[in-house]
Amino acid sequence: MKIAIIGTGNLGQSIAKGLVTNQELTSLYLTKRNLTELKEFEHYKNVVLTQDNSEAVQHTDVLIFAVQPAHLEGVLKKIQSVLTKKHIIISTITGVSVADIERMVGEDKCIVRAMPNTAIAVGKSMTCMCSNALGKQRIDIAESIFNKLGHTLEIPEAQMQAATVICASGIAFWMRLIRATTQGAIQLGFDAKEAQQLAMYTSEGAASLLIQNKQHPEQEIDRVTTPKGCTIEGLNEMEHKGLSSSLIQGIVASFHKINTIKKEQL
Ligand SMILES: NC(=O)C1=CN([C@@H]2O[C@H](COP(=O)(O)OP(=O)(O)OC[C@H]3O[C@@H](n4cnc5c(N)ncnc54)[C@H](OP(=O)(O)O)[C@@H]3O)[C@@H](O)[C@H]2O)C=CC1
Ligand SMILES: O=C(O)[C@@H]1CCC=N1
Structure with a gap:
């Protein structure tokens, strides 16, 4: 080749x-x-x-x-x-x-x-x-x-711009999520290196569960959220603050920007 x-x-x-x-x-x-x-x-x-x-x-x-x-x-x-x-x-x-x-x-x-x-x-x-x-x-x-x-x-070519946002820009989005988790871990007492290790390998584990078990994320979430436990407490607080909504809005904003890149640059 x-x-x-x-x-x-x-x-x-x-x-x-x-x-x-x-x-x-x-x-x-x-x-x-x-x-x-x-x-x-x-x-x-x-x-x-x-x-x-x-x-x-x-x-x-x-x-x-x-x-x-x-x-x-x-x-x-x-x-x-x-x-x-x-x-x-x-x-x-x-x-x-x-x-x-x-x-x-x-x-x-x-x-x-x-x-x-x-x-x-x-x-x-x-x-x-x-x-x-x-x-x-x-x-x-x-x-x-x-x-x-x-x-x-x-x-289909019509989906290429959406794929650009989810897969290419997606690397940056996931990095920010891993960094935010790292910052949380530092606040809870881990040093920076350990905090990043915890965040990286936990995110790798979450993705691997979906890839290997071919499950929907909510099925895996149900396995973790003990009733009245700490996971659902944290998850609901994140959603009250707009976690899913802000991710979706960011993805859509990124998608709309692509059309202007083409107009500005070609
Ligand atoms: N970065 C990413 O994660 C992704 C980027 N893309 C797309 O890939 C493309 C590149 O992005 P990215 O790598 O970030 O951009 P960069 O600016 O880092 O890379 C573009 C490279 O092109 C080189 N270049 C410019 N003019 C010429 C020329 N005449 N001949 C040969 N080389 C030239 C530049 O180097 P020099 O000035 O030394 O020539 C530069 O290193 C973009 O169109 C982007 O949309 C797609 C998916 C992901
Ligand atoms: O940010 C950008 O415009 C390019 C395309 C996807 C990743 N980087």
């Missing part, structure tokens, strides 16, 4: 870490204008760091685009002459549709939109995908890459 990441920033570096750890690669090209941040990848023998996007495109088959939305069109224009039908174009760009990309590179190209998250660095991304008609024929190749780096789900 010959893969290029065009725009190796926060997400691109997370994908690169996942790839060098979890995939057998013939070659991985990482591009960026300023390469100093990519030093950690220098020692991998099959990894090439370059500022030249055209060089990366010419030597690879799968192109993962991870530049900011405002930069995509300019980047695609400059590589247009070396882009061929053999390439699978995978865009992780928020708010940019398959039709937008077809307009930039032509309808005769194989286009997949993938929305991973930064947990791809540790092989735990939830990655949603959709494609154009040609991309559909080879989406299994994209799936095979992302399945080694977590879980994948093919969805």
Whole structure:
């Protein structure tokens, strides 16, 4: 597999870490204008760091685009002459549709939109995908890459923005919940390191219960909430203060913002 990441920033570096750890690669090209941040990848023998996007495109088959939305069109224009039908174009760009990309590179190209998250660095991304008609024929190749780096789900393109909020932004939302739990644990007497350990592994345990037991969260909550006990006391207080409601409102606000990103930047 010959893969290029065009725009190796926060997400691109997370994908690169996942790839060098979890995939057998013939070659991985990482591009960026300023390469100093990519030093950690220098020692991998099959990894090439370059500022030249055209060089990366010419030597690879799968192109993962991870530049900011405002930069995509300019980047695609400059590589247009070396882009061929053999390439699978995978865009992780928020708010940019398959039709937008077809307009930039032509309808005769194989286009997949993938929305991973930064947990791809540790092989735990939830990655949603959709494609154009040609991309559909080879989406299994994209799936095979992302399945080694977590879980994948093919969805209608109309749901891509919602998936961006839940899965990509979701990492930040969950981090804040873990941090808040850590702060609570410190207030109850744990030192900061222990507090984070308690919060991290408890959240991992909660997710693992749902994944392995295939249960609804409320079924697991019922197992914990002793009548007149401390769990229901805490849970109800959180709900009186708007826990579920504020999470839902935050998710919806994030979703509405995506439409403005596209209008502002493309
Ligand atoms: N961060 C995340 O968790 C997620 C991000 N996304 C999407 O991924 C994209 C990237 O996001 P993120 O990684 O956070 O952004 P970053 O700004 O961290 O990364 C973008 C990278 O693109 C590079 N770049 C800019 N211009 C060029 C160019 N002409 N050629 C090659 N590289 C270039 C920049 O480096 P330099 O200036 O050195 O060239 C920069 O490091 C966005 O579209 C975002 O919507 C999607 C899901 C999750
Ligand atoms: O915040 C953003 O706009 C990007 C998309 C999802 C994660 N980061």
